Amino acid sequence: MNLAGLSNNVVKFNGLNYADWSEQIQFQLGVLGLDMAIMMDEMPAAITETSTSDEKSLYEAWHRSNRLSLNLMRMSMAENVKPSMPKTENAKEFMKMIKEYSQSxxxxxxxxxxxxxxxxxxxxxxxxxxxxxxxxxxxxxxxxxxxxxxxxxxxxxxxxxxxxxxxxxxxxxxxxxxxxxxxxxxxx
Missing domain, CATH: 1.10.1200 (Non-ribosomal Peptide Synthetase Peptidyl Carrier Protein; Chain A)
Incomplete structure (x- = not known):
């Protein structure tokens, strides 16, 4: 999977086009099966010694989705808006903060x-x-x-x-x- 190529297929977020950008990001992540981090209401519980294999799998899948979602979103930002983007490591929060920024x-x-x-x-x-x-x-x-x-x-x-x-x-x-x-x- 080439995230740089994918980010070129998404309209660049310029601060004014949240609706188009968000729709394209969600579509790309959905097609790739990476939208778990932006679809789930909260991140899965941390892995412990008592975690089941299903819980471990969910946690790992969510973290992969979150990391790649953030990368794709950040790569599809116009250079002039990147400095003012939120500093969070949660893809769903990032998306929400971008929406709030675009509606200011x-x-x-x-x-x-x-x-x-x-x-x-x-x-x-x-x-x-x-x-x-x-x-x-x-x-x-x-x-x-x-x-x-x-x-x-x-x-x-x-x-x-x-x-x-x-x-x-x-x-x-x-x-x-x-x-x-x-x-x-x-x-x-």
Whole structure:
């Protein structure tokens, strides 16, 4: 098993993408049968002289899962966030702390800034149908709204119009010459 190769198949955690990162980490660990440490509520009891072979096996499997889970999670972090990551040796705690970190006020402000930048600078590049481009911009506006930053529908329509390339020039001229303002549904 090559953890470095596996970490390349997982989206890098950048502080803002916990949901995607977590889903991919859990999938990779599950496929490999290494998700025991993040699935169990608590780690197994330490091995003693009276431990049964089943208890010893469980303890060893959990420790292997925990060690490799932590390694994979740490290897799939962007370099700029690694210094601020929690210092724990428990994979389940690590995952929980990462989630809390990604939901902090600082992260929310950063996400809002990133989404606003994406919304205002996004350009249609023909790599997808126009409908998907428009819907994608509306989804960004919806995410902003869910974070307390509402984008007025007229602004959204204008951002969409501004994102269109010169080939849509006649469409833009027609839009600008009519009196009525379009809503998002009409532009789709």
């Amino acid at each position: 006020d600082i992260t929310d402000k950063s996400i809002v800034g990133t989404l606003m930048s994406e919304l205002t600078t996004k350009k249609f590049d023909w790599s997808q149908p126009i409908h998907e481009h428009v819907t994608g911009m509306a989804n960004i506006a919806a995410r902003l709204k869910s974070m307390g930053m509402e984008v007025n529908e007229s602004f959204l329509v204008q951002f969409i119009m501004n994102s269109l390339p010169p080939e849509f020039g006649q469409f833009q001229v027609n839009y600008n010459t009519i009196k009525d303002k379009w809503n998002f549904q009409e532009i789709k």
